[in-house]
Amino acid sequence: MTHLSSAGAAGIYHYDETDRRFLADRVEQFRRQVARRLSGALTEDEFKPIRLMNGLYLQLHAYMLRIAVPYGVLSSDQMRGLAAIGRRYDRGYGHFTTRQNLQFNWIKLVDVPQILADLAAIDMHAIQTSGNCIRNVTTDQFAGAVADEIVDPRVYAEILRQWSTLHPEFSFLPRKFKIAITGSDHDRAAIAIHDIGIRARRGAGGAVGFEILVGGGLGRSPFLGRRLADWVPEPDLLAYLEAILRIYNQYGRRDNIYKARIKILVHEVGVDRLREQIAAEFERIRGPHYRLDAGIVDAIRSHFAPPPFATLPAVSTALDQARREDPAFARWARSNLTPHQQPGYAAVTLSLKPTGGIPGDATSDQMEAVAALADRYSFGEIRVSHEQNLVLAHVRQDDLPALWRDLGPHGLDTANAGLVGDIISCPGLDYCALANARSIPLAQEISRRFADLDRQHRIGELKIKMSGCINACGHHHVGHIGILGVDKHGVETYQITIGGDATETAALGQVVGPAVGYDRVTDVVESLIALYLERRTDGERFIDTVARIGVGPFKEKVYGAAA
Amino acid sequence: MAQAGEVMKVVSANRLDTGTVVWLAAGDVWVERLAEAAVLGGAAAGAALARTQTTDAAGVVVVEPYLVDVTVAGCGPQPLRPRERIRARGPSVRPDLGIQGAGALA
Numbered sequence: 001m002t003h004l005s006s007a008g009a010a011g012i013y014h015y016d017e018t019d020r021r022f023l024a025d026r027v028e029q030f031r032r033q034v035a036r037r038l039s040g041a042l043t044e045d046e047f048k049p050i051r052l053m054n055g056l057y058l059q060l061h062a063y064m065l066r067i068a069v070p071y072g073v074l075s076s077d078q079m080r081g082l083a084a085i086g087r088r089y090d091r092g093y094g095h096f097t098t099r100q101n102l103q104f105n106w107i108k109l110v111d112v113p114q115i116l117a118d119l120a121a122i123d124m125h126a127i128q129t130s131g132n133c134i135r136n137v138t139t140d141q142f143a144g145a146v147a148d149e150i151v152d153p154r155v156y157a158e159i160l161r162q163w164s165t166l167h168p169e170f171s172f173l174p175r176k177f178k179i180a181i182t183g184s185d186h187d188r189a190a191i192a193i194h195d196i197g198i199r200a201r202r203g204a205g206g207a208v209g210f211e212i213l214v215g216g217g218l219g220r221s222p223f224l225g226r227r228l229a230d231w232v233p234e235p236d237l238l239a240y241l242e243a244i245l246r247i248y249n250q251y252g253r254r255d256n257i258y259k260a261r262i263k264i265l266v267h268e269v270g271v272d273r274l275r276e277q278i279a280a281e282f283e284r285i286r287g288p289h290y291r292l293d294a295g296i297v298d299a300i301r302s303h304f305a306p307p308p309f310a311t312l313p314a315v316s317t318a319l320d321q322a323r324r325e326d327p328a329f330a331r332w333a334r335s336n337l338t339p340h341q342q343p344g345y346a347a348v349t350l351s352l353k354p355t356g357g358i359p360g361d362a363t364s365d366q367m368e369a370v371a372a373l374a375d376r377y378s379f380g381e382i383r384v385s386h387e388q389n390l391v392l393a394h395v396r397q398d399d400l401p402a403l404w405r406d407l408g409p410h411g412l413d414t415a416n417a418g419l420v421g422d423i424i425s426c427p428g429l430d431y432c433a434l435a436n437a438r439s440i441p442l443a444q445e446i447s448r449r450f451a452d453l454d455r456q457h458r459i460g461e462l463k464i465k466m467s468g469c470i471n472a473c474g475h476h477h478v479g480h481i482g483i484l485g486v487d488k489h490g491v492e493t494y495q496i497t498i499g500g501d502a503t504e505t506a507a508l509g510q511v512v513g514p515a516v517g518y519d520r521v522t523d524v525v526e527s528l529i530a531l532y533l534e535r536r537t538d539g540e541r542f543i544d545t546v547a548r549i550g551v552g553p554f555k556e557k558v559y560g561a562a563a
Numbered sequence: 564m565a566q567a568g569e570v571m572k573v574v575s576a577n578r579l580d581t582g583t584v585v586w587l588a589a590g591d592v593w594v595e596r597l598a599e600a601a602v603l604g605g606a607a608a609g610a611a612l613a614r615t616q617t618t619d620a621a622g623v624v625v626v627e628p629y630l631v632d633v634t635v636a637g638c639g640p641q642p643l644r645p646r647e648r649i650r651a652r653g654p655s656v657r658p659d660l661g662i663q664g665a666g667a668l669a
């Protein structure tokens with residue numbers, strides 16, 4: 001298959017005619033299936049698995065359509081297309097998720113065939129965003145840009161996308177399956193909480209290989225991934241992953257939905273025994289069929305070639321001057337910029353967490369504004385982060401003051417990336433049919449309590465993550481402060497954990513004490529932060545202080561000395 | 564007839580074609596306002612649920628019908644659980660959306 005990048009867009013993978021024909025056929029197939037459902041020819045029991053295979057859920061208020069954003073990368077045209085869908089078929093906004101996907105909340109079944117046709121026109125779809133299959137492969141939102149990168153993970157994320165899409169053997173796994181890959185030592189993709197976590201590395205002579213973690217996952221039984229392999233050479237990547245999936249498909253439990261994820265298999269069988277089984281399967285199947293040839297990797301890599309960067313000095317005098325002259329700009333630059341591989345450039349986080357806003361929500365107007373800014377400043381390319389923000393990955397440092405000014409009118413300039421206000425929140429009980437409690441309004445309240453951005457900057461890195469039920473879509477177990485909604489006899493109640501970490505030093509948070517009512521959560525968060533500020537030593541982040549002094553003092557602060 | 568102290572119920576579902584939340588009213592028709600829903604005692608609620616698996620008299624097809632516990636106050640049935648209260652009105656964080664945003668609530 002040949003895939004051609006359109007001029008102007010950096011690192012965007014484009015479909016070929018085969019892909020487009022397949023998607024067009026699939027849309028027409030679903031159009032007929034919807035017609036048959038509406039006519040009564042298909043029952044709901046027959047139709048439900050079909051709609052789920054096309055990303056369509058029935059949620060609390062309406063149908064929700066989950067659209068795959070492969071490894072979180074969008075072209076500006078795709079973003080405009082999504083904005084148009086939101087405006088035409090939904091209520092003018094969408095929700096970016098911790099899976100780097102986009103969800104629309106108010107979709108009508110009768111409109112879905114046309115929505116899928118509109119998506120196909122921008123090389124997008126909603127396939128495998130539901131069901132017991134391999135879901136969207138996620139990665140570092142700064143891939144191909146960030147200064148600390150060793151290997152560009154998009155190349156392998158795309159290879160895994162092609163391998164896993166409609167894989168006939170893995171369409172009916174025991175349970176859903178999530179893969180994340182990072183190409184840096186600093187893990188921004190949370191690989192330890194995925195069914196398979198991959199760290200791309202370089203070995204002797206610059207050869208690419210992969211460290212593989214298995215069995216990470218949150219939910220009812222949270223586990224961090226265990227190391228399965230230190231080094232899988234690039235040509236063996238697909239054979240090795242195929243072997244893992246085969247063993248899981250064969251031995252993963254299908255008798256109990258709560259024990260069906262691979263993490264339970266790892267837990268029950270043990271990682272050493274599983275490694276032996278996988279190694280045996282790997283030896284059996286490795287060979288030309290599964291070999292990942294250098295030629296294929298190079299062909300895919302060519303789609304992610306660097307955009308036409310200008311040759312610039314490493315330090316921008318325009319940026320330095322703006323920093324000196326405008327404290328608000330300096331504050332934003334301190335939190336929302338990430339060092340770039342290319343001298344004179346920076347990667348920019350556009351916060352979808354304005355003070356009091358709904359984390360991850362973006363209006364169609366905002367999506368269009370981001371698309372226009374991507375065209376103007378970042379080679380027409382946008383990233384979605386698992387922390388529910390957007391990223392312009394390749395901005396000239398000289399342009400940063402202008403970009404910042406352009407972001408302001410759209411509410412996208414909040415200087416809080418990685419700080420208290422940058423809260424991950426799942427939709428919770430405001431939208432989700434599975435929820436026990438609301439999460440969004442608590443995120444809004446915490447964000448308002450810490451509305452003073454200078455205060456947020458003084459507190460420093462602090463990741464609050466919140467889920468409306470134990471399914472943990474909001475990654476609460478790995479929040480520096482994690483908040484989990486539970487239903488206690490019909491009352492929304494919240495369990496609070498501290499010390500969780502989603503990065504290369506991954507850790508599950510520890511419960512601080514008994515769950516608290518809705519009205520107390522923000523006060524508890526403020527108390528935890530107050531104790532941290534009292535006890536921190538120079539340069540210590542919140543989780544460093546928790547690690548040093550333990551949960552006890554925090555518990556005492558929240559619940560009193562009798563705790 | 565409902566017994567004293569009995570938890571009352573309404574039948575809810577979503578419209579197949581639009582996903583809109585609907586409630587079963589007298590005459591086995593689906594309505595969008597909870598205030599118009601028929602409030603039923605246990606046995607009658609179960610019977611109503613059993614009758615309404617498919618299409619109502621007006622041809623409205625629904626999916627996933629189920630019973631919702633309610634109390635009856637001056638302004639009509641009020642769901643007991645937070646989930647059902649939010650489902651009946653719309654997202655608490657977007658008062659402009661859902662039935663609450665349509666101006667249909669008092």
Ligand code: SF4
Nearest residue numbers: 426432435468469473
């Ligand atoms: S964590 Fe629970 S409430 Fe939140 S989106 Fe996931 S399933 Fe819904």
